[in-house]
Amino acid sequence: MIANGKAGSVPKIEIRGLTKAFGRKQVLRGIDLDVSPRESLVVIGGSGTGKSVLIKCVLGLIEPDSGSIKVDGEETVGLHGEERERVMRKFGMLFQGAALFDSLPVWENVAFGLMSADGVGRHEAKEAALRNLAAVGLGPEVGELYPAELSGGMQKRxxxxxxxxxxxxxxxxxxxxxxxxxxxxxxxxxLIIKCVGSLGATALSITHDMASVRRIAHRVAMIHEGRIIWQGPVGEIDSTGNAYVEQFIHGRAEGPIKMPVRPL
Known part of the structure; x- marks a missing residue:
């Protein structure tokens, strides 16, 4: 389990009243959410409920329509240019599909940010890349391969x-x-637990995988129709008394969550 944050500390991420619509489709409808330093918060919810849009708003990839997103107490909504880059320096991201560059060898994929954003030289960047590959259980020979030569699990690593x-x-x-x-x-x-813990980092995840939730989360928040409908310690997820949470974590077709199905 990733080391938990200290109670009463200033939130690493503080979200208030966050809204976002795309045309007539209202995706986020007033999200309030805190993530404490060194805490691992996992957001769960069905497809199309707003999980990915929430993360993209925090990352600054999408501009929310209204609301506040503070990182270390600093408002980040509306930041651009160098100010946005300064905040982005605090972030790391593991994308759903790995999102590796097919034309670059593995070590250059790992070192891409070091070279392109931090100006680290190729030799030093390669050494750093190999150290980070070792941290996820991959040897230096993997650094010379290309993403297409890797299995799905290796690409995730x-x-x-x-x-x-x-x-x-x-x-x-x-x-x-x-x-x-x-x-x-x-x-x-x-590996997520190990790597996040060794950095002393804060983690914000979205997933459908309840086994993963139970392994990596300190707290869980469930989003439904653009709102947080429950949040609490992961140890309480089986006793929430919330019909939406219970239906989701047990994967039941019957319940208050109605999945749109087109007739055959």
């Missing part, structure tokens, strides 16, 4: 090595175990 390469203070995980078999998924969960 490389993506994790890239996410931690710049020693971020906050790491975002977008469906980190999607597409992996249960054993490899557990390996990735273990």
């Amino acid at each position: 490389v993506a994790l090595a890239r996410a931690i390469a710049r020693k971020p203070e906050i790491i975002f995980f977008d469906e980190p175990t999607t597409g992996l078999d249960p054993i490899m998924a557990d390996v990735i969960n273990d």
Whole structure:
């Protein structure tokens, strides 16, 4: 389990009244959410409920329509240019599909941010990349391969090595175990715990995988129709008394969550 943050500390991420619509579709409807320093918060919810939009707003990839997103107490909504870059320096990201550059060898993928954003020379960057690959259980020979030569699990490991390469203070995980078999998924969960813990980082994840939730989360928040409908310690997720949470975590077709299905 990732080391938890201290109670009463200033939130690492503080979200208030966050809204976002795309045309007539209201995706976020007033999100309030805190993530404490060194805490691992996992956001769960069905497809299309706003999980990915929430993370993209925090990352600054999408501008919210209204609301506040503070990082270390600093308002980040509306930041651009150098001010946005300064905040982004605190972030690391593991994308759902790994999002590796096919044309670059693995070590350059891992070192991409070090070279492009931090100006680190190729020799030093390669050494750092190999250290980060070792941290996720991959040898130096993997650094010379290309992403197409890797299995899905290895690609996830490389993506994790890239996410931690710049020693971020906050790491975002977008469906980190999607597409992996249960054993490899557990390996990735273990590596997330290890890597985030060794950095003393804060983690904000979104996932459908309840096994992953139970392994990596301190707290869980469930989003439904653009609102947080429950949040609490992961140990309380089986006794919430919330019909939406119970239906989701047990994967039941019957319940208050209605999935849109087109007739055949």
